[in-house]
Amino acid sequence: MERYDLIIVGTGPAGISAAITAKIRKKSFLLIGSARLSEKVQKAHTVSNYPGLGPVGGEQMQKAFLDHLAQMEIEITEDKITLIYPMGEYFSLQGMNGMYESRSIILAAGMAPSRMLPGEEPMVGRGVSYCATCDAPLYKGKTAAVVAYSAEDEHEADFMAEYASKVFYFPQYKEEVHVKDGIEVIREAPKEIKGGFKADTLVTSGSEYKVDGIFILRESVMPSQLVPGLEMEEGHVAVKRDMSTNIPGFFACGDITGKPYQYIKAAGEGNVAALSAVGYLDKLGKA
Secondary structure (H helix, E strand, O other): OOEEOEEEEOOOHHHHHHHHHHHHOOOOEEEEEOOOOOHHHHOOOOEOOOOOOOOEOHHHHHHHHHHHHHHOOOOEEEOOEEEEEEOOOOEEEEEOOOEEEEOOEEEOOOOOOOOOOOOOHHHEOOOEEOOHHHHHHHHOOOEEEEEEOOHHHHHHHHHHHOOOOEEEEEEOOOOOOOOOOOOEEOOOOEEEEEEOOOEEEEEEOOOEEEOOEEEEEOOOOOHHHHOOOOOEEOOEEOOOOOOEOOOOOEEEOHHHHOOOOOHHHHHHHHHHHHHHHHHHHHHHHHO
16 A cells, blocks of 8 residues: 555645645645535635635635646545544555555544534444445444435445445435435434444434444544544644644644634645645654
């Protein structure tokens, strides 16, 4: 497996800015995220404080970002990272499409959900997971609940159905659902996760469902669940002025580090994070 100098997680303004700087500084890196970039950017009505672009609509800003990436010959690796393991000299990343390794990380995944479901946090790894395609083989012949916040995650329910004997699918989006026959689609909101040593019940707005596993497919995973040992502060990743965290070689930038939630701030932090990562890598090279 190739081990990169840097992996950037997130394709919003912060991640894009970090990738451009990494490219200029000639580091080997991956930019992982959505090829459509940030949905938040796309839906913006008008942005007036971004130098050289404003006033500009979200779709126009998105096109400008994509054009810049194309000009710099920076490709996006489409995947959703579900776990990042600090391994000492490098980091191991688990994605829905595979595993990755890198000597340093920049987390630019945007705002994570403000709160978890009651009972969710203590059950992570004990019946609660954030990647159905990663863990589906463990549920052969069992019952699984899949809670999805985007139609793009329907393929995960389909994959789970290839192993599990029963799949409950709880779409938290308005679009029409297209999943395999045999998957039970339930338009109810998740309210709580119950269980003893292991999660075994999903409580919803309409009922309770006995299951062997619960898969919560949010757009982004809470940083504290994504990276074991990562220090948080008031719901955001705690960073220093150089965007470094409490984990050596791990940097964060953009909305995930706190207010103000503005594109110009995110892009600036992305540049700082990349320069700091480059400095960290250069020191490793001299060690």
